[in-house]
Amino acid sequence: MSVQENGATAVADAATTEVAKRLLIDGKLTTTERTFASYNPATGELVGYAPDAGVEEAEAAIRAARRAFDxxxxxxxxxxxIKCLDQLYKALRDNVEELRELTIAEVGAPRILTHGNQVDAPLEIVKYYADLLRNTEFTEDLGDVEFRGQPHRRWVEKEAAGVVAAIVAYNYPTQLAMAKLPAALAAGCTVVLKGAPDTPLVTQALAEIIAEHTDIPAGVVNIISSSQVAPGELMTTHPDVDVVTFTGSTPVGKKIMAAAADSLKKVFLELGGKSALIVLEDADFATAAQFAAFSICSHAGQGCALTTRLLVPRDKHDEIVAQVAGMMQHVPYGDPSNPKIYMGPVISEKQREKIHGMVERAVADGATLVTGGEKVDPGWFYKPTLLANVDPDSEIAQEEVFGPVLAVIPFDDDDDAVRIANNSKYGLSGGVLTADEERGIAIGRRIRTGTFSVNGGNYFSPDVPFGGYKQSGIGREMGRAGLEEFQQLKAFSKAVTS
Known part of the structure; x- marks a missing residue:
């Protein structure tokens, strides 16, 4: 299936209308003398230009957030x-179609995904935190105790943690921003949000919506874009920043954690994953094949929590591989604006080259290339790829690919499956497919990950905490736990004299 057959020309035509966005600093929408280009990954055509903030703009944003907090x-x-979050939710819903079209053009996300986790679903996170605030107590009474013959009353107050530096990745820019911004605002923090250099326009569109349609005071929310490293480095080291929250790769997360250590900032990180889907011998293999194939092709495999390792019973390996390959060959990919398309491109030629190199090395290491392993032009497409007979210790089984590449690994029994699944520096997600639900839950409890799906269960929701074990991150986003990441606890005590 070629990209041309799926109507990429329409996307190219749409991309010729250049989009320009502005920074939001201290309540004002501003531009910079320097800009940088953002390209449509389905065509390579220009989408528009983003303001290229430097250290000066990042400093101004941090200064504004500090002033607004203090x-x-x-x-x-x-x-x-609560009022401002309600306004933000309404404004985002009113402008959802602009966000949708921009996400399709700049992120390369298929239209069908924008009605889920790319655009529509993340907006509900704003509503969730507005409603949570309505039912949240910021004081906890601990009762009285006697000390040296006198009663003492104790309580704990939950306070805003301060100025937040939030840095998001390119793959789900709206979702990642909404996983950080509403919770921080609900807690009472002020924020400097930096979008990814690959998808700056979507994040800057949020800046314009906030500035033009809400009463959020100047300095409470600041949003910048930059192609440079220095602004992000400043955000993670600046003495006026109290909290750093980052979504991206584990190597970058480690650097951010090290940089923040000098001033002992509160840090929470949502990083990489190499999640395993375990297919037990009693599962329906046809259903398992469809689930595995379409999961790895979701947003061209550019999801940290996607199950990129498929663990199958050794004596059923070839049977399941054949069924997964058949499913993969029917995954419709191409022009993401086409509502019938399931898989779009990867974000850049650089990323596509990385994916292809990892596939080539996997084959050289002994894995079997069953289907895929090819680039498709124009744009930055990579065919759905299946590798079989994968060594669980090999690079392709251990390192995050961030592309539509599924590695099939055989196991001998439940204990072996658990061992292989846990044989990873990551611990973000995972899943199991089985006819025995209790058996599946028991296996899930042995897997060291922050989320786990039994028989296709969907854990992604505004009220569910999301995050990982090990090198998949620190802390949780969304849910009540996501609010608590942006809070500090202060214990009070007073002597009772009457």
């Missing part, structure tokens, strides 16, 4: 925060 009532006025 000198306004944002951190203490819960009712006003």
């Amino acid at each position: 000198t306004t009532t944002w951190s203490t006025d819960v009712e006003f925060r």
